[in-house]
Amino acid sequence: MLLxxxxxxxxxxRRRTLLTLSAMVVSAALLILALGVFSGMFKDMLASATEQYxxxxxxxxxxxxxxxxxxxxxxxxxxxxxxxxxxxxILARSPRLRSFGLLSKQLSSQPVELLGIIPELEQxxxxxxxxxxxxxxxxxxxxxxxxxxxxxxxxxxxxxxDELVFVTQAADGSIGxxxxxxxxxxxxxxxxxxxxxxxxxxxxxxxxxxxPGRIHEVAMTLANPMLAAEVADxxxxxxxxxxxxxxxGDLLPExxxxxxxxxxxxxxxxxxxxxxxGLGILNTFFMSVMERTREFGILMAQGMRxxxxxxxxxxxxxxxxxxxxxxxxxxxxxxxLYMQQIGIDLTSYITPITYAGGTILPxxxxxFEVANFLVPAGMLLLVSLVAGFLxxxxxxxxxPVVAVRED
Amino acid sequence: xxxxxxxxxxxLLPLLILLSILSTTALALDIQSVIREVExxxxxxxxxxxxxxxxxTSHWERTLEMEAWSLERDYFMVRILEPAKERxxxxxxxxxxxxNYLPKVDRIIKVPPSMMGGSWMGSHITNxxxxxxxxxxxxxxxxxxxxxxxxxxxxxxPKEDAAVVWGKIVYRVRKTPQVPEQIDYFDEEMxxxxxxxxDDIQQIGERIVPLRLTVLPLEKPDEMTVLHYRELVYxxxxxxxxxxxxxxxxx
Amino acid sequence: xxxxxxxxxxxxxxxxxxxxxALTNVSLTFDEGxxxxxxxxxxxxxxxxxxxxxxxxxxxxxxxxxxxxxxxTASSKQLADFRLHHIGFIFQSYNLIPVLTAAENAEFTxxxxxxxxxxxxxxxxxxxxxxxxxxxxxxxxxxxxxxQQQRVAIARAMAAxxxxxxxDEPTANLDSHTxxxxxxxxxxxxQEKGTTFIFSSHDDRVISxxxxxxxxxxxxxxxxxxxxx
Numbered sequence: 080m081l082l083x084x085x086x087x088x089x090x091x092x093r094r095r096t097l098l099t100l101s102a103m104v105v106s107a108a109l110l111i112l113a114l115g116v117f118s119g120m121f122k123d124m125l126a127s128a129t130e131q132y133x134x135x136x137x138x139x140x141x142x143x144x145x146x147x148x149x150x151x152x153x154x155x156x157x158x159x160x161x162x163x164x165x166x167x168x169i170l171a172r173s174p175r176l177r178s179f180g181l182l183s184k185q186l187s188s189q190p191v192e193l194l195g196i197i198p199e200l201e202q203x204x205x206x207x208x209x210x211x212x213x214x215x216x217x218x219x220x221x222x223x224x225x226x227x228x229x230x231x232x233x234x235x236x237x238x239x240x241d242e243l244v245f246v247t248q249a250a251d252g253s254i255g256x257x258x259x260x261x262x263x264x265x266x267x268x269x270x271x272x273x274x275x276x277x278x279x280x281x282x283x284x285x286x287x288x289x290x291p292g293r294i295h296e297v298a299m300t301l302a303n304p305m306l307a308a309e310v311a312d313x314x315x316x317x318x319x320x321x322x323x324x325x326x327x328g329d330l331l332p333e334x335x336x337x338x339x340x341x342x343x344x345x346x347x348x349x350x351x352x353x354x355x356x357g358l359g360i361l362n363t364f365f366m367s368v369m370e371r372t373r374e375f376g377i378l379m380a381q382g383m384r385x386x387x388x389x390x391x392x393x394x395x396x397x398x399x400x401x402x403x404x405x406x407x408x409x410x411x412x413x414x415x416l417y418m419q420q421i422g423i424d425l426t427s428y429i430t431p432i433t434y435a436g437g438t439i440l441p442x443x444x445x446x447f448e449v450a451n452f453l454v455p456a457g458m459l460l461l462v463s464l465v466a467g468f469l470x471x472x473x474x475x476x477x478x479p480v481v482a483v484r485e486d
Numbered sequence: 487x488x489x490x491x492x493x494x495x496x497x498l499l500p501l502l503i504l505l506s507i508l509s510t511t512a513l514a515l516d517i518q519s520v521i522r523e524v525e526x527x528x529x530x531x532x533x534x535x536x537x538x539x540x541x542x543t544s545h546w547e548r549t550l551e552m553e554a555w556s557l558e559r560d561y562f563m564v565r566i567l568e569p570a571k572e573r574x575x576x577x578x579x580x581x582x583x584x585x586n587y588l589p590k591v592d593r594i595i596k597v598p599p600s601m602m603g604g605s606w607m608g609s610h611i612t613n614x615x616x617x618x619x620x621x622x623x624x625x626x627x628x629x630x631x632x633x634x635x636x637x638x639x640x641x642x643x644p645k646e647d648a649a650v651v652w653g654k655i656v657y658r659v660r661k662t663p664q665v666p667e668q669i670d671y672f673d674e675e676m677x678x679x680x681x682x683x684x685d686d687i688q689q690i691g692e693r694i695v696p697l698r699l700t701v702l703p704l705e706k707p708d709e710m711t712v713l714h715y716r717e718l719v720y721x722x723x724x725x726x727x728x729x730x731x732x733x734x735x736x737x
Numbered sequence: 738x739x740x741x742x743x744x745x746x747x748x749x750x751x752x753x754x755x756x757x758x759a760l761t762n763v764s765l766t767f768d769e770g771x772x773x774x775x776x777x778x779x780x781x782x783x784x785x786x787x788x789x790x791x792x793x794x795x796x797x798x799x800x801x802x803x804x805x806x807x808x809x810t811a812s813s814k815q816l817a818d819f820r821l822h823h824i825g826f827i828f829q830s831y832n833l834i835p836v837l838t839a840a841e842n843a844e845f846t847x848x849x850x851x852x853x854x855x856x857x858x859x860x861x862x863x864x865x866x867x868x869x870x871x872x873x874x875x876x877x878x879x880x881x882x883x884x885q886q887q888r889v890a891i892a893r894a895m896a897a898x899x900x901x902x903x904x905d906e907p908t909a910n911l912d913s914h915t916x917x918x919x920x921x922x923x924x925x926x927x928q929e930k931g932t933t934f935i936f937s938s939h940d941d942r943v944i945s946x947x948x949x950x951x952x953x954x955x956x957x958x959x960x961x962x963x964x965x966x
Binding site: 150181183186188189190244246248250251252253254256257258 | 541543545546547548569571572575586588590591593595596597598600601605607608
Binding site: 080084087088091373374377378379380381382383384385386387479480483484 | 784788791793794813814818820821822826828832834835836837844845848849893
């Protein structure tokens with residue numbers, strides 16, 4: 080009966096209850112949507128940083144990622160090191176050789192970064208194959224076929240089939256130079272990659288820089304990118320001396336900060352939104368309790384304990400919170416689903432923004448993440464309880480003599 | 487970073503020599519005329535040289551045989567003769583532009599401004615050295631720092647609007663014969679980062695010049711570049727048209 | 738031994754710095770089965786006396802002993818439990834819970850006593866029949882007349898079978914005919930079931946129906962028909 084009493088009390092002032100309820104529903108649903116979109120943006124960023132260039136985990140000589148020293152190279156055999164092969168978290172491994180040099184066509188020349196790759200392996204680590212705007216991904220059998228960024232293609236006015244000269248200093252001190260043929264163009268939205276990066280077959284680059292059988296790094300994909308640091312620590316003792324395995328968090332410290340900031344800003348948004356919601360609930364229930372002072376007096380006169388009175392009011396707020404939660408979660412999930420499936424394309428309004436090594440694409444698009452539902456849900460119930468506590472306490476402390484006389 | 491300008495080396499040698507002479511020129515007033523004389527004597531003419539360049543780095547060591555031509559201070563052409571793998575690689579300098587010819591791909595490449603600080607042919611000489619060295623008197627303010635019985639020491643500080651990479655250059659020039667002995671290069675924090683030593687002083691025709699330069703990058707004590715003139719001939723019948731892109735690849 | 742005993746009871750309310758004496762040195766005893774009225778004009782201390790007897794309030798001085806429980810030393814939880822099992826209240830009006838039906842209102846104390854639902858229903862149905870309001874069980878208070886509401890209130894007070902039913906001006910908002918009917922009903926219950934009734938009133942017609950009349954004036958006991966007998 081206490082339950083039905085609480086429930087009926089909620090519906091007694093329908094307009095007020097519905098108003099509070101809708102505020103709670105809207106705040107919960109919007110919060111879920113916002114967190115979903117936020118997560119989507121963040122995921123885009125992380126994906127652009129890791130899946131367009133770095134990979135989740137990178138094995139190289141110590142400090143290679145800082146100095147990019149041509150001579151800090153490894154045997155290509157390390158790609159199949161047992162420690163890497165036996166680590167279940169690692170889904171793919173791609174050996175890479177890197178060379179910086181000058182790319183030129185007739186009068187125009189540009190400094191570029193060449194990444195020598197084995198196409199089938201690299202495609203399992205990075206996803207540039209999904210960003211191709213013209214032509215094809217490099218092929219191993221197409222000896223000197225290259226894929227270049229769109230920015231570079233634009234600057235040098237390149238089209239598919241164009242011949243380019245790449246010049247660099249080879250590892251033996253000689254002038255490494257050879258022809259490349261443009262076979263593909265990609266666009267990631269990250270200007271650094273789009274303006275500088277050139278993908279070429281690994282054997283060709285090894286020949287040009289005179290590093291046969293050598294690579295600079297093994298880039299890897301993990302089942303769960305968030306475990307990168309953990310997997311790196313786990314692998315380290317099993318890898319040869321004078322190598323270093325780093326997660327994307329070490330390669331892109333800014334990205335790690337972005338993640339931390341994301342957690343903080345999520346909590347700030349949740350707090351602000353629910354502070355307002357909580358005040359609404361508080362107001363509603365204070366009014367409700369004041370109006371029912373006489374009723375509480377009567378209930379107490381009949382022998383209802385103060386604790387039971389308190390429980391009654393808390394039950395009412397919890398009910399309201401529960402209903403708001405159910406509807407809010409449903410609406411939030413629905414909107415998130417819409418944003419996940421369809422999203423909003425902003426390409427015509429803004430250009431991609433590169434930040435902390437990742438690229439925020441000009442689209443609003445959400446991902447489902449359990450935390451994005453749990454946090455609003457848990458907070459909503461908590462806020463309901465906290466906001467209900469004050470009025471409940473007040474009701475429980477009423478003096479029945481005074482309360483009964485109240486009109 | 488990369489070194490892709492093999493042919494430049496040849497140009498570089500005369501250029502550097504020219505540079506040292508120029509620096510001498512910039513001495514205090516009483517020697518200004520002497521220097522101008524030296525400069526004009528050199529610039530009023532052309533040269534051809536056969537050079538050996540030895541480059542030693544912590545990773546490799548190599549020797550290049552080169553042939554170089556120059557005309558006044560603005561034109562140089564250098565071509566590699568040895569090793570065979572790089573035979574025909576050539577560098578052309580026209581005024582402040584640098585071009586490379588790569589026989590393997592049969593292409594001429596213009597070195598872009600962003601690569602001017604890069605190493606030339608893997609040596610410890612940069613493209614900038616090639617382009618800017620003989621403009622020291624234009625880009626720097628010269629001052630006599632010290633004068634001994636045998637030497638002048640001249641300090642060169644960059645002029646305010648000059649686009650130069652050095653914070654300071656100090657020349658040590660011998661009085662007789664009037665040849666450079668040593669040049670010290672300082673970065674923008676006034677830390678000495680490179681030295682060039684001159685020796686093997688020979689009489690070539692009417693001129694006395696040091697035939698060997700040693701470039702020491704002070705940050706990498708185990709590395710160096712040594713340029714040695716085997717043959718040096720002045721006053722050839724060369725004009726500007728010789729230093730053309732067509733000539734760069736044709737020979 | 739008497740059911741209820743007030744020994745030299747005083748009650749002083751504080752309003753800011755002012756002290757308002759509501760009762761002064763009142764001593765009273767009630768036995769089981771009494772049908773007594775506290776009479777007097779408003780402000781004479783009737784309600785205060787009822788509240789003290791009903792364990793809703795504690796005296797400022799003196800002692801109130803109800804069924805061997807001394808109020809001064811009991812906690813509010815103990816008082817609540819005591820009220821639940823020993824005392825029934827009837828207030829002037831509007832004392833039903835508007836969101837509960839008539840039957841649910843009447844069942845409320847039984848529910849607090851954790852009486853099973855079926856048994857509750859049975860007790861309440863019988864009471865409603867006794868009080869002549871059978872058939873109104875599922876109506877909400879708002880759909881009942883004032884007299885019907887007070888009968889439901891009596892049913893609620895009676896449901897847990899308390900020793901004492903306290904009624905504070907139970908007829909104040911009723912027309913005289915309904916008031917008389919209600920009073921007769923209470924008297925009937927008093928005689929049939931032996932439940933003690935103590936109520937307050939300033940209406941002479943009501944007072945005349947009482948078995949015992951206690952008159953209060955300015956918080957002092959002015960007359961007690963039992964004493965004077």
